[in-house]
Amino acid sequence: MATAIVLFNRDLRVHDHPALAAACERAERVVPLFVLDPAVPEGNRRGFLLECLAELRAALRARDGDLVVRQGDVVRETMKLAAEVGVTTICASADVSSLARRREERFAGERIEYLLFPGVTVVPPDALRPSGGGDHYRVFTPYWRAWTRHPRRPVLPPPRAVRTPSGLAAGRLPRPQPPGPAPGGEPAARERADRWLRHGLDGYADGHDDLAGDRTSRLSPYLRFGCLSPLELACRAERSESFVRQLCWRDFHHQVTYAFPRIGRENYRHPERRWRQDPDALQAWQAGMTGLPIVDAGMRQLLAEGWMHNRARLITAAYLVRHLGLDWRDGVRHFFQHLLDGDVADNSGNWQWVAGTGNDTRPNRTFNPLRQAKRYDPDGHYVRRYVPELAGVPAPYVHEPWRLPSPPAGYPARLDSAADQG
């Protein structure tokens, strides 16, 4: 390879980056490129992305390289730059969404060598096939068994030097304003991961469902943007099976999405299932004003932090689809709009799991939000943290304020009185 473009997308790091490592090893000159899509809306995720790009640029500059930034259609802009610099090869990380797959197909139709590398998941999404046939695993447990046995590629160090040709306009990066709920970028990701592996990991198995304790890693936005290699994290965290299992869930949803790219739009199973329309109920759920404290706390955490605890995601999602009977796609859209870690495979895969149209082996399991609240937030601290109207309500009533002799001021009446059944 004479000159190669490394096309970054959601792999915004220099550590353990197979496409970058291969280009730096094999090509004489390397052009790291990110094409900003002007259609990406303002908001949490865009701000986070811009911080990630600024950090990536700094890391590449520290290695004699640079990050070239362009705006527009990714294939058109990449091919324009390729013609300008005389590029013979494009290296990129393979991805699973329908958007990513369409991009890959378009590049494959261009007159240039287009090479795909792993890096977005621990195990590549097409690496494992069930012994009974089929192009992907539909059930988690057999996938987990195959996943743990699959040989892993080595974790790669960052390249020592990135020889970006001089005289190339680097392109301006818009400034993220104001600062988002978490700092973006690889240094912040590595610092958080180091801290988590030292102080958080060993308590994960017992503490990860404790809503108020907030004892999960909060690494999801960094994994979403690829500031952290999932393979490196899985290797470093191997002493906690329960944590590594969560990373396997992430891979699981990615391999389902690879096989069924319409996962964000169509029922994976039960195409006949229909949902109710109720704009007022949907709006109350979105705003955290359903009158069911555990649901409202989760929805308000999402609005305040751009993140929600996994147990709260399960409770709020089950409430929307099972108790209100509304469409899981409405939930997907709202979560996707606000989550820093919002991602097609994990968001839609989990929503369909909860709705009973996905990969749950017990799609009709009951899910009682009140029982969940009392089990995972027994003292009500999580609810009080996010629902100030209930800040002064004592434990026996904080999850059921309708049992108080006079309702707390400003807090709505229950939207769905069937939520404690089932």
Ligand SMILES: Cc1cc2nc3c(=O)[nH]c(=O)nc-3n(C[C@H](O)[C@H](O)[C@H](O)COP(=O)(O)OP(=O)(O)OC[C@H]3O[C@@H](n4cnc5c(N)ncnc54)[C@H](O)[C@@H]3O)c2cc1C
């Ligand atoms: C309805 C619903 C929607 C969700 N949408 C998303 C989403 O858009 N993006 C996203 O990254 N996760 C999503 N999840 C999964 C999970 O809630 C988050 O990954 C987790 O809460 C992130 O917090 P953490 O990093 O502290 O997780 P930890 O518990 O510390 O787990 C470590 C990592 O494992 C992965 N992981 C954990 N649980 C899951 C899971 N159930 N499915 C897939 N990967 C998992 C994540 O990458 C996470 O960062 C969703 C779950 C539900 C129920």
